[in-house]
Amino acid sequence: MKKILLTGAALLASAVSLQAQAERDYISIVGSSTVYPFSTVTAERFGRSTNFPTPKVESTGSGGGLKLFCSGVGSSTPDITNSSRQIKSSEIELCAKNGVIDVVELMIGYDGIVLANSVKAPRMDISLKELFLALGKMVPDAKNPNQLIENPYKTWNQINPAFPATAIEVLGPPPTSGTRDAFVELAMEGGCKQFPLIADMKKTDEKKFKAVCHGLREDGGFVEAGENDNLIVQKLAATPNAFGIFGFSFLEENQDKVQGSIVNGKEPTYDAISDGDYPVSRSMFVYAKKAHVGVIPGLQEFLLEMTSKRAMGEDGYMSEKGMITLSEDKRKDVEETARTLRVLKAK
Structure with missing residues (x-):
């Protein structure tokens, strides 16, 4: 300082x-x-x-x-x-x-920051790499991994056939939110650096690396839903195909309405977050x-x-x-x- x-x-x-x-x-x-x-x-x-x-x-x-x-x-x-x-x-x-x-x-x-959806829908089991492909503004081209393109994925099953064939719609916090800051640093950056093209970029152009890893899509796949996490919970309950990003405490308080996705094989539980096993903890x-x-x-x-x-x-x-x-x-x-x-x- x-x-x-x-x-x-x-x-x-x-x-x-x-x-x-x-x-x-x-x-x-x-x-x-x-x-x-x-x-x-x-x-x-x-x-x-x-x-x-x-x-x-x-x-x-x-x-x-x-x-x-x-x-x-x-x-x-x-x-x-x-x-x-x-x-x-x-x-x-x-x-x-x-x-x-x-x-x-x-x-x-x-x-912990959770990716949650309605308890009426299937529970998601996703990796950080797949999460980046779902939400990144620019992602590696599947046909040419040495090139970045505007995110082409419209449905979850286009990323992984095991995912539902529903439109990618994730409600999340705005840029003023600490949850947003932590999510892009821990989840998005954690996923994007698993691609060799972007990992190499970190060594040569740190500014570009951050821009790519922290850039969230603006075509409707990611929707800024304001600072009120309770409103996101309400929207998820009413829209079973949508997902939301918010803190663990809101998941705990609304277990009758929403469920947390498994991320990198780890459930968002009290013990997993306190031990640092859950990858999106802060x-x-x-x-x-x-x-x-x-x-x-x-x-x-x-x-x-x-x-x-x-x-x-x-x-x-x-x-x-x-x-x-x-x-x-x-x-x-x-x-x-x-x-x-x-x-x-x-x-």
């Missing part, structure tokens, strides 16, 4: 501005739709069990949340942002440019502004609640919502970060 220092005058002005704007008495949280259920349940319990107002939680997507979070300090900006991916160096620089210097990073658990984060602690009432107390054993532990209330928990040693380390407000250090 690049360290950007403000002058003493700028820091003083920022602090004065923050104090002047501290008219809000509740915690403002934005960010990832995947982390949203965990922040929401924590906020509700925090509001019931303390004298502080219940925090306001909004689902804006990881990228959108970090953009709001890094826009500055003061009560007109969020105190916390949820993210289903780690903060990018460009976002750290944006934060620093706008006076958000001391950022506290808390890894709160793990999640970490989830919460970022907080140290400058807002002591100004926005209850901010540090909320962070301590979220990282407590009763919330984040193996039998905690976030695990009841589908959170895949950290080991107890890791959880204690995260709780200590919340207690000491340890900030991100320069890399």
Whole structure:
């Protein structure tokens, strides 16, 4: 991480501005739709069990949340942002440019990204390579593997005869979503680099490699369905031939409606994700502004609640919502970060 220092005058002005704007008495949280259920349940319990107002939680997507979070300090900006991916160096620089210097990073658990469909339809058993062929914008030509072409596959069985003879229709998150970021990095890139043509490209042209591997088709095979994963679940229940991409917690909460595909021979289960066996797994984060602690009432107390054993532990209330928990040693380390407000250090 690049360290950007403000002058003493700028820091003083920022602090004065923050104090002047501290008219809000509740915690403002934005960010990832995947982390949203965990922040929401924590906020509700925090509001019931303390004298502080219940925090306001909004689902804006990881990228959108970090953009709001890094826009500055003061009560007109969020105190916390949820993210289903780690903060990018460009976002750290944006934060620093706008006076958000001391950022506290808390890894709160793990999640898997699932390719799900209706329980009324056959369950898919697919490899990452086949998934890339289904969703990639540009894919290797089956007749000439040394050439990339616009995705020609219209139905699943054109990729694998064992797949259903139904149109490829996958509902997924928009570019502002951390789920989208993690999916293209873990699933799409994991599949596309199995093709020699694209694997060689990684060695010679990293930018082109990323463009090919992360490029999702725009001909209707992949449909951006917004940040609300619950809406995707509803659409899958009503459209048995469609598939959707979302976090494991939404699969857990809707097992009566949807089922997760087997990917590379691994089912999306709690144990497979926590062990790292399921190939599309990721970490989830919460970022907080140290400058807002002591100004926005209850901010540090909320962070301590979220990282407590009763919330984040193996039998905690976030695990009841589908959170895949950290080991107890890791959880204690995260709780200590919340207690000491340890900030991100320069890399």
